[in-house]
Amino acid sequence: MPPPEHVLAPAPAPEPAPYLSANPDFARRFASHVDPSPPAEPFGLAPVDLAGLALDAAHRTLGGGWGAAIVATTVLLRSTLTLPLAVYQHQTALKMVQLRPLLRAWERAIAHQVRAESRQANLSYDQFVAQYKRQYARKIGELYHDHGVRPLFTALAPLAQAPLWITMSLTLRRMAAVPGTEPVSVLVRDYGPAPLVDADAGPLLDLIVPHLAATDATWISACAFGAMQLANVELAALSMLSPPPSPPASKTAPTVEPSATVAGPASDASDAPATPATPAAPAVGWTRHAVIKHMMRATAVLMVPIAHAMPAGVVLYWFTSAAFSVVQNVVFKIWLPRRYLASQAELEQANADADRAADPRRNKDSV
Structure with missing residues (x-):
């Protein structure tokens, strides 16, 4: 018996979305949801949603791929949020030099x-040093x-970049449908849960990854990011405004024996130099500054395998942010200090010339 005419034939099953076929783990998680449709109010005020709005605005404004949007958003956020802190840090360092x-x-x-x-109060040499340090x-x-x-x-200013770095990294991980992450709600309605899957990686990344949600099996992008991080470590440790390191204390000040701390206080305080002797210099390479520098170098190297396991979109953000830091460090650690030192040298030369010109012994006309 033929079916009645008013009975409709079953609709064909929809084809799976490209981001589901490209990421089977995300496909299983997405299919397990009772209602995979976007929420009623997709725009929120969470940091990840705000970062998604920034990426969406850059993507629509530039009209290009997501790779260009990631680069443009990184430069914009770094220029508006972290660059003013770097300017303040440089101004503070300049005041300290002055x-x-x-x-x-x-x-x-x-x-x-x-x-x-100390001579009047009959203090020991150790008490003299402690009193001097407190007053100074x-x-x-x-x-x-x-x-x-x-x-x-000023020391805590560089830490202000950490919230931005974490927020952008988490947003891009969600846009790449990394297992264990939820979609960015502000992007689901217009782009789907995983906009970076099958997205154009850009003119250079296209040579090593198929799309921005894939990982780089060649280690090229991860090693490039690690090299950029190492350059940042070396530039951040450079300070042309700092004075040269002082020679070891053993060459500039007499050594104080342990027994001298309990000796007669009057002779110890009166025989002490104008400035208290500094303790013996630690072993070369193990000062506090050197230890911090070695730790930062090790961190940069350890970030290479972590970047290798990340989607290309996340690594692109990390590399762009590190490149921005390199340019920032070159400006504030090399170019501006050289200009300041050159201006100070010119000012000192002009003052010396003026002093020589005003000296009556060198001016024959005034004699």
Whole structure:
């Protein structure tokens, strides 16, 4: 018996979306949802949603692929969020350099004052050193406060990049449908749960990865990112405004024997130099600065296998952010300090020429 006419034939099964066929793990997770449709209100205020909105705006504005959107969004966010902190950090370092002659003058004055007080109070040499350090640290704090210098804030300024780095990395991981992540809600309605799958990787990444959600099996992008990180470590450790390291204490100050700490305080305080002797220099290569630098180098090397396991879109963001940091460090660690030192040298030369011209012994017309 033929079926009645009003009975409709079953609709053909829809073809699977390209992002589901490209990522079987995500396909199984996506199929397990009762309602895979986007939420009623896809726009939220979570950091991942805000990053998704920024990427979506760059993608629509540029009209290109997601690779160009990732690069443009990275440059824009770094320029507006982290670059002002780098400018403030450079200005603070410049103020500290300008205060250095004043600090040296106070260092000598405080040393003479504490030496006289220690002689009158019959203090030991160790007590003299402790008193000198307390007064000198207090004076440094007063000078920095009066001139608006905040060394602690300057040291913590580079950490402000961490929230941005984590947010963008998590957003791109979700856009690449990495197992264990949920789709970015603001992008589901227009692009689907995984916009980076089958997305154009760009003119250079196309040679090593098929799309931005795939991993780089050649290790080229991961090694390039690691090299950029190592360059950042070397540039960040460079400071042309810092004074040259002082020679070891054993060559500039007499060695204080342990038994001298309990000797007669009057002779110890009166025989002490104008500035207290610094402790013996640690072994070369194991100073605090060197240890931090070696740890940062090891971190840059360890990031290479981590980048190898990440989607190409995430590695592209990491590489772009590291390249931005390289340019930033070159400007603030090399170019601007060289300009400042050159201007200071010209100013000192002009002052010396003016002093020689004003000296009556060198001016025959004034005699």
